[in-house]
Amino acid sequence: MKKTNFLFAAISLAAALGVLAFTIPQTTEQKIPVANADLTPNDVMCATGPTTALATAKWFNPEDYADPKAVMIRKSIYSYSAAEITSLKAGIAAMKALPTSNPTSWNYQAAIHGTTLSGSMPSWNSCAHGTQFFLSWHRMYLYFFERILRAKSGNPNLTLPYWDYQTNAALHPDYRNSAAGNALYDASRSASINGGGSLPASISTSINTSLTNVPFNTFQSTLEGPHGSVHVSIGGNMGSVSTAGKDPCFWLHHTNIDRLWEVWLKKCKGRANPTTAPWTTQVFTFFDENGTAVNMTGSQVVNTASSLNYRYDLPLSIACNFLFKDWKWMVYRPYKLINPLLLNQALVKTTFREAKLSNDAPIVKNLALRLTSTDAATDKVLVEFSGLKVEKMPEGVIEVYLNLPAGTKADPKTKFFAGTLDLFTAAAHQNKDMPLRMDISEAVNALQIKAGNLNAIDLTFVVRGNKTASGKEVRTQASVRAEALELVVEKLQ
Amino acid sequence: MLRLLFSATLLFSGVAACAAPPKLLTDTVVLATSQKWQTFDKGQEMRQIKLEAGKHKNLTANGQYFLILDSVVVHTLPEGVYELYLLPANNRVPDSFSPDDGSFVDLLNLYNLSDKSKPPTVSVNVSRNAEHLISRNKPCQDLLLIVFFRGNEMPDQKPVAHTGNISFGKIRLVQVSGE
Numbered sequence: 001m002k003k004t005n006f007l008f009a010a011i012s013l014a015a016a017l018g019v020l021a022f023t024i025p026q027t028t029e030q031k032i033p034v035a036n037a038d039l040t041p042n043d044v045m046c047a048t049g050p051t052t053a054l055a056t057a058k059w060f061n062p063e064d065y066a067d068p069k070a071v072m073i074r075k076s077i078y079s080y081s082a083a084e085i086t087s088l089k090a091g092i093a094a095m096k097a098l099p100t101s102n103p104t105s106w107n108y109q110a111a112i113h114g115t116t117l118s119g120s121m122p123s124w125n126s127c128a129h130g131t132q133f134f135l136s137w138h139r140m141y142l143y144f145f146e147r148i149l150r151a152k153s154g155n156p157n158l159t160l161p162y163w164d165y166q167t168n169a170a171l172h173p174d175y176r177n178s179a180a181g182n183a184l185y186d187a188s189r190s191a192s193i194n195g196g197g198s199l200p201a202s203i204s205t206s207i208n209t210s211l212t213n214v215p216f217n218t219f220q221s222t223l224e225g226p227h228g229s230v231h232v233s234i235g236g237n238m239g240s241v242s243t244a245g246k247d248p249c250f251w252l253h254h255t256n257i258d259r260l261w262e263v264w265l266k267k268c269k270g271r272a273n274p275t276t277a278p279w280t281t282q283v284f285t286f287f288d289e290n291g292t293a294v295n296m297t298g299s300q301v302v303n304t305a306s307s308l309n310y311r312y313d314l315p316l317s318i319a320c321n322f323l324f325k326d327w328k329w330m331v332y333r334p335y336k337l338i339n340p341l342l343l344n345q346a347l348v349k350t351t352f353r354e355a356k357l358s359n360d361a362p363i364v365k366n367l368a369l370r371l372t373s374t375d376a377a378t379d380k381v382l383v384e385f386s387g388l389k390v391e392k393m394p395e396g397v398i399e400v401y402l403n404l405p406a407g408t409k410a411d412p413k414t415k416f417f418a419g420t421l422d423l424f425t426a427a428a429h430q431n432k433d434m435p436l437r438m439d440i441s442e443a444v445n446a447l448q449i450k451a452g453n454l455n456a457i458d459l460t461f462v463v464r465g466n467k468t469a470s471g472k473e474v475r476t477q478a479s480v481r482a483e484a485l486e487l488v489v490e491k492l493q
Numbered sequence: 494m495l496r497l498l499f500s501a502t503l504l505f506s507g508v509a510a511c512a513a514p515p516k517l518l519t520d521t522v523v524l525a526t527s528q529k530w531q532t533f534d535k536g537q538e539m540r541q542i543k544l545e546a547g548k549h550k551n552l553t554a555n556g557q558y559f560l561i562l563d564s565v566v567v568h569t570l571p572e573g574v575y576e577l578y579l580l581p582a583n584n585r586v587p588d589s590f591s592p593d594d595g596s597f598v599d600l601l602n603l604y605n606l607s608d609k610s611k612p613p614t615v616s617v618n619v620s621r622n623a624e625h626l627i628s629r630n631k632p633c634q635d636l637l638l639i640v641f642f643r644g645n646e647m648p649d650q651k652p653v654a655h656t657g658n659i660s661f662g663k664i665r666l667v668q669v670s671g672e
Contacts, residue, residue, distance in 0.1 A: 205592035228604030240607035
């Protein structure tokens with residue numbers, strides 16, 4: 001046996017016996033074999049992860065769980081209606097009412113992730129942190145939890161919401177309402193989070209960095225870091241692996257992590273899921289809404305829409321392997337507002353009628369824009385905010401409307417709604433020379449604004465506070481300054 | 494050349510669980526090490542930890558770089574995050590830090606430490622920072638690791654004070670280079 005092999009055999013035996021101390025003897029010449037240079041030490045430490053498969057469980061077959069409805073959409077918690085929130089509460093309350101021995105109960109489901117309860121039931125304490133299965137295991141876990149929650153809620157359309165803390169770093173008010181009987185509340189969280197405070201902005205920075213990483217294992221391990229920081233910053237049950245699943249906001253958080261996996265894939269440029277064992281073949285066992293044990297593997301969760309009947313409300317995009325061939329986009333910058341825009345009131349209006357015209361203006365006037373397409377390759381109309389300074393974040397969002405008629409209520413459900421300003425990103429990059437771009441194509445298309453009329457676009461900015469459990473909007477203020485606004489048209493050639 | 498190498502014991506202590514046969518050989522070289530047992534207690538805003546360079550005084554462009562924090566013990570979880578910054582020890586320590594700075598490494602992930610079945614070790618990929626240091630052509634002699642507490646922000650934007658308490662053993666900057 002070679003020296004290195006002998007060393008590993010010795011380490012293996014020691015690890016198996018649980019006798020390894022975490023001291024670091026300083027050795028001389030020693031080569032350490034690793035399976036993949038892209039792996040971090042954490043990846044290598046738990047390369048096979050937990051094994052929780054039940055021999056008696058049935059095997060997951062997408063056809064058994066197919067839904068006749070269209071693919072369901074997982075949305076931001078901040079876009080949930082009051083009725084959907086009520087369904088969430090009802091589902092959780094029903095699960096909490098069940099005894100721990102029931103696999104569809106709240107406690108049993110939480111214990112699958114981790115538990116301090118004595119005794120051991122199938123699949124308990126099986127979460128996969130610090131392993132190559134971190135993302136895939138949690139996707140499976142969410143999938144079956146969602147099925148249970150939907151069944152218990154009585155709402156056949158209910159999906160798991162996500163908390164995009166990069167857009168709004170404060171926990172949704174309904175999860176912070178301490179009113180008796182609120183199934184979404186967890187008193188163990190840190191006072192700042194339950195008091196409406198925000199997660200630190202560096203979490204967003206760290207997530208953005210992870211999204212730049214390729215290949216999968218590097219992305220995954222670097223995403224796990226800020227993921228853990230969200231847990232710790234929320235605190236209480238969320239701060240520990242063995243109790244995190246008991247907090248309802250755990251599911252908001254991990255649904256967002258699952259969404260970020262999709263965001264990463266949509267960035268293309270070599271991003272791809274693993275295609276080799278054991279990532280694709282490792283079996284884990286969960287329980288469906290009937291309490292039936294189901295075995296599942298990583299290869300069964302890579303396509304959420306076709307296998308798991310859900311997708312996220314991400315913008316449509318072209319598949320990474322789509323060949324553009326001779327396609328290219330021409331970028332025009334026809335109109336620029338050079339007067340600073342100060343968003344420090346509940347409602348602020350501005351208009352491109354007062355914009356400075358560039359040489360692109362007469363060209364854009366005659367363009368025929370194609371803003372919808374079944375192949376997702378379309379023209380784009382964007383507003384670019386430069387010189388952004390976020391002096392005060394609202395406890396909520398800033399909504400943007402196009403051509404909102406005077407006297408018309410600003411309502412995100414109307415065709416005038418263009419989106420919300422991504423203040424979190426804006427704040428993170430405000431000291432850099434990086435403009436914030438907002439795609440308003442959908443609203444331009446909905447309002448049937450022709451290219452020749454883009455210079456007449458009015459923008460209305462509305463500061464919208466978060467809502468309390470009673471549905472009352474929180475009074476809040478913002479102070480955001482943009483040195484200039486520019487209209488950008490990207491025309492597919 | 495005699496290399497001070499990191500033992501397999503720490504970095505890959507769970508390798509017993511690895512099913513895939515190793516394909517690449519990797520040297521793991523300790524580039525710099527902290528000297529003392531460190532504690533970061535409540536009330537403190539940041540902790541400066543000097544990493545003294547070993548024989549390998551210059552970072553090269555080969556391989557990946559990791560900070561390995563050994564024997565991390567969380568006595569009290571913070572109400573926020575710990576940001577890590579890495580800069581040459583002879584640099585002036587800034588009055589404030591921002592994750593937009595080039596010296597920003599990442600966040601210290603304490604969550605997995607709550608799983609007592611895992612070793613109390615945290616590894617952080619600092620390859621990006623190593624590249625940054627190289628690109629600025631600064632000889633990597635001793636380094637300074639800053640552990641900076643960033644509290645959650647209250648609705649009035651005031652950050653929460655540091656009430657956490659963690660301690661860790663030696664901290665090492667290592668280079669992992671495939672062959």
